[in-house]
Amino acid sequence: MRTGWQLLERPAKHEVISSALADSEASGVVIIGPAGVGKTTLARSVTSSLPGRARWAACTTSSSSIPLGAFAQWVTPTEARDPIELLVSARQSLLADGPAVIGVDDAHLLDQLSATLLHQIAVERTGSIVATVRSGEPVPDSVMTLWKDGYLHRVDLEPFTREECIALVESVLGGTLEELSANVIWSQSGGNPLFLRHMVEAALEAGTLSEVKGVWQLRGATTVSSGLATLLESRFDHADPDAVTALRLLSLCEPLDLDALVELAGEKAIDAAEKAELIRIDRDGPTLAARISHPLYGDVIRRQIGTASARMLRGQIVTVLNRRKPTSVAGRIRLAELYLDSDQTADTGLLVAAAKDAVSLANAPLGERLARTAFEREVGMRPAHLLSRALMWQGRPAEADQILARFDPDDLDEGQLLLWGVPRASIVFWSLGEVARAYEVMELLRSRVTNPILRPMVDAADAAFTIFENKLPEGLAKAEAVLSDPAAPEQAVETAAFAAGMAMPLAGRGDEFTAIVARCFDTQKSTDGLIRMLARYGEVLALVHTGEFDKAETQAANYAEFSSSGEFLGWAIAKTMSGLVATYRGRFADAIPTLEQALAAFNAENSLPWRLPGRLLLARAYAGLGRADDAERVLAEAAEHVGPSVALFDPQVLVTKAWIAAARGGGRRAVELSRAAADAAHRSGQLAVEAEALHDAARFGDRRLARRLQSLVANVDGPLPQLYARHAAAVADSDGDALDAVSVEFERAGLLLSAADAAAQAAASHQQRQDRRREIESVTRAMRLVSLCGGASSPAIRAAARPLPVTARELEVAELVAAGLSNREIAQQLSVSVRTVEGHVYRACLKLGVSDRDGLAAIIRPGGTRDPQS
Template sequence: MPHGWQILERPSEFSEVRSALTGAGSYGVVLVGAAGVGKTTLARSVTESLRSQVHWVASTESSRSIPLGVFAHLVGPSTSRDATALLASARESLVSQGNSIVGVDDAHLLDELSATLLHQIAVDQTGRILATVRTGEPVPDAVTSLWKDGYLRRIELQPFTKKQSVGLVESVIGGRLEGLSADLMWKSSGGNPLFLRHLVEGSIDAGTLRKVDDVWQLRGPTAVPSGLVELLESRLEQSGEDVLGVLKILALCEPLDIDALTELAGDAAVDAAEMRGLIRFQQDGPTLNARFSHPLVGDVVRSKIGRAAERRLKGQVVQILRRRGLDTPASRIRMAQLSIDSDQSVDNELLTTAAKDAIYLSNLPLGERLARTAFDRTGSLQAGALLSRALLWQGKPAAADDILAKFAPDELDELQLVQWAIPRLSTLFWSMGEVEKAWKILELANERVRHPSLALVLDATAAALTVHQNEIGEGIDKALTVLADPQAPDQAVEFAAFAAGLAMPVAGSGDEFEPIAARCRAEQKTTDGMIRVMVRYCDVLALTHTGQLDLAAKRAADYADFSSVGQFLAWAIAKIMAGVVATARGDFPEVVSSIEQALAALSAESPLPWQLPGRLLLARAYAALGRVGEAERVLNDAAAHSGPSMALHEPQRLISKAWYAAAKGMERRAVELARAAADNARHSGQFALEAEALHHATRFGDRTTAARLAELTGVVHGSPAPLFARHAAAFAASDAAGLDAVSVDFEHAGLLLSAADAAAQAAHLHDAAGDRRKTNESGANALRLADLCGGATTPAVKTAARPLPLTSREREVAELVAAGLTNREIAEQLTLSVRTVEGHVYRACFKLDVADRDELAKLIKKKS
């Protein structure tokens, strides 16, 4: 393990306990909490901070049967059997020195005489007491009265919050914990520090908690190591066989409604399990469900159930649940899971429907398991198509294609042909790059399918393929035609919405996607939950491109609420949504955090195509933060997704490369790449991307973008395009006041790094005009805004931070000199002659009054 476990401070609780021990009129405290919550740790840390003498004793099950057991060592060699004499002797030893504290760990295990001694000390106020008591355990009356009668303060020690739990784990593993894994670990541990420690250590040893691309993620079941097993088993052994029977049933089917649980295990046993704090009840709508108080208890109980008992117990649950309606996805999934592992018969239609439900809910590992079981039992195309889709979305395209290759299209009817063709061509197109083969399958299906609704499904699929090949206008037309048809089935609507949602925002009509997104949100029908997730991504993309950043962030947050770790792929795409909004805002630390986690979650046997937009955002964020090496690595990784099937993202790839060039100090190259991105976007109909690319070129120093940006304000909807045009016009006219004004408006719009660049460009112009006051004001504003973006370092911001009397080309060459490149290497990068580079170096040295190349490099590094 990278780091050792540390004590996580609880400042408010520490202060409260310390005050109870030292304050006037207070004579101690009883800390109450669950086993492992940190009572003893907190108690000991408080007493260690005091100068008082502390007598610590720890009660145990064995000492409970001995009168004055934990205090026996204080009585001495007396053979007296007089309880009063024994109490007096022990009391004298404890409080004779004055200002002493009696510390009792696990006071609920005190024998009656010891509890009486503690009570006497509190009543007589002859010493201060610090005791710990475990929640859910029987407590001697003498101890209970300590707080009930007001002698001691009772403090409930709560489990760690999620933030505390994640902070503790990350301090131990020495890295960032994936958000979805953090949710699972916090819920599994219940925020209990001891449970959390055992869970982390056990999962690392089992290999289920591992580091992927600098992000730690938990995949597979949580591992419970021997130390925690022993702790929990001792508690279970004391609960009795009837309570253990309740726990075994719940371990196989959590949550379970109270009626089913009591029918199976009996009222008395269920009540006893609740009273011992092993289970709890939670109202889920109209149903009162039983759950474990700590999920890790379920893991330990499951280890005590043999295969035969498991099949029998699950069979009993199935018999009860069969009497109820299976009218929700959750109920069908549960019944299917229980049935296939029970001694009861399995309904094949239920298996297929439950597999579809799981895929609908984006739980692809579960969908794969159920679909594979159905496919193995029936060999049906419906089950095979579901299995193929679940495999595809998990980055297993070859396995997905193998399933569908088992079917001969000539033997399929129209419906079956569509069910076969859509998943197969999707695999070929997006994951295997077999573009021509995918279109041929679509053509084959179109030749044979005559049913209008099925033809619409094929048309919607064609729209999605067309958009991804960067034929934006044609793709939008195809998608809108499907969406306008009242006969369009759900699958056609969703595929068409997916196509339109990717194309309309970049085309400049993102506002027109809102009613489509609203329709999909309202209907909530799908056969493929991942397509629904994609439509949600498109929703956030459209809002971002039209400048509605607050609403985009809210939608992204709303869409990121997932109920199970099995939905990690959908969770990853939700993280990319957050990255889209954060990139627009210039919140690059958030971009890095979100996208790194997304890419780790999207890691698979074969690269998933949805890694591409995430990687392009991440590369831009790294470049803006000056992390050039990481930006280069991510751009190289993104090359794995290049090709005609992902041509839609080519403008974004060129924009990211432009930012990488700018981060390396190659400003002219950055302008060239931004202009190339604009040209590509213009020719394909991505007019919003064209406007954005020209805006980047302006920020890198291009003064020729104003005319085209002015034209685009009549084409691209939303607030950003007019701001881009105003910025370009002010920059072209060397209008410092205009740049200051547009900087303010950029900031109000939430485009913070654009605001920083406009202010930085204004500062340069003020400086050239000799207006020192305005130079300082604009420069300070630029640096303030850049700091809000995580300390971003754009070419314009660099100039504002360290104005140098150099031309842009001289500064570019000087940056590369500082990076350690030779004149020949600089010439190759900038496509110049070596003699020209030497001339720029000479003039830069002359203007900056340095003697040679080495001093030039030192000065540039110092200014950085």
């Protein structure tokens, strides 16, 4: 990891200041901004690029009371007390060598005589001035008039943008910063470079900012370094004590309703804090709310509050808030959290309700804390149910199972049995992979839960398990029965929608599922935020399989926006959605970092099964760029999740293997694996996946698929199967014109790599007919599309990029030679004899004018490397 904090260039501001200094109508610039925003750094950067040496005066609080204190180093030692003589002495020293560049740091602290000297130089234009002023501080009139009267150009320096913050932190860390963590760091630092540096260094020291699989993640509260705390504490030391009182209360509970804060601190304290710019008052709907003006102020103030004082202050806040009886989710959660750390005892019912709220918002860590407190106080089924779900989502299934194991199902009534059984079956099925044991729990639920209001919860869970075992018709029938039941409870509907969302898009019923999402989720609040996010994943999956890529991309971005710092699991699911869209569009350069961040966010003590679809997508994206070794590595990692509980993804695994084979140059093997994927998908009713796999086979050169694809058109929602069928027919006929036309349609639909492949295949067809002009046009189009895909690679694209005088089989063998395979390995992969492979190698070398395998590899893949992207 790099440790140096380098100046992040601000070229636009640098240019503005340089231009102002070159302006004959002005004497320089004044840079105004908050403390730590980088005023001095920028000013010194500009002056260092100017000819001659700049003379810098640094103003301080102590020097502000000394006549000419800022310019003392240029005043000739004298016993004279005449201010005119002192001014003359300083002026002569500063300008002894002619016009100079004069820098003044913190010009708002200039003493009156120094301000007068600076004003004289500006008015007479005998020097160029670069001054910095801290915003919000009183400025002497003689200094303020410098820019008000036009002698100095005013440049306001804003905090870093989010993008600038990320760029700076990543340059220091030497790696990718997770977007969710970047949002927290940016918002907490306020974009202030000084605060940013202290925050990152403190987080690294505390271990809350750490690297997970190449992605830097912030987990836990942000930390304030001792250096920054000292810097900020000095401001509070000079503030009105009443103002600090208001700040102390807000540091423990923010925002606070203004009326509540008035009751706690008094009007005088709030007025003083607002005047000192320590707090701000914003309208929050129909009410006014008080907030701390900068997030780090709260962190520093909390460091000054002892444990006993903090508990007492929270107790006071709790008393006031409890009288107002919060009715919102946020209000209940905040009140419950305050209770936990106060000198008062919360009602267990409030803790359970707040834990349920937290889980419904996909904030599993917070849900765990609240539910655990309630459970330890009163061992009941409701807190146990919430606690087990929160632990399961965080990849701690053994702990979750232990919580539920404390209950004997024979002692539970139907409602309690349901709260016990569904999470326990889920833990055992998905997290532990023990399908038989999960079905034992489900059989117990089916036999004992007969209440018609509760029974849909059992059926919905049963549907999800059945679908993940890849029994789509049976599982969908169960899910649809729950979704069509108007009396089904909200959690049953969510679970059934999750199950249907994982199956309907794959079955070619994407349009049906988007209608289900619109009907079910627009009228009901969530009972489990992560289940709902997985159902939303199904929505994006449906939009992708029905060809609505723009809408899918928008929805994925919207769902990522819903996640806050504590909801990184929901955020990871949303990022997987974005990676899904980018991968299917062929935008692999976007897909890879997005999916890597999602997978890193899924990091847990026990690997979460929700990593599997992300890993399969990431492997396909790597393979799409020709990075076969990286794709193999990710696919090997995905193998930790295998068996009946994830059988739903078996066809996708074969699709991924086909892409890896294609990346290694094995066109024939890629076709075989694509056909195997299509057959596996057909057997389980995954008709959309079948169509996709057949399309891949046609892209890899299979000419026998047009009729089979056409048969799927009427059974799979959306326009894509028809496009796939047209493409397969054009491949079968080697019709270059038709391939060019379908390439245009693929691009219009948003399938960029499919468009590139079709154009590359068109080029090969035009070449066979010796239509050089059309061949060049198709190759040019293919290469343009390849660039949009981030430099994608496929058998058709590689052939179009390097048209060679060899047969398709000779090219395939040459590709495998270039990938580093021996003749025997090639023979095994192609199911031919070693002698046959040797013959193909010999003829390819003869046609290409090379003498051996190394020469052949160098032509096929310059450099002869196994993985051209590594």
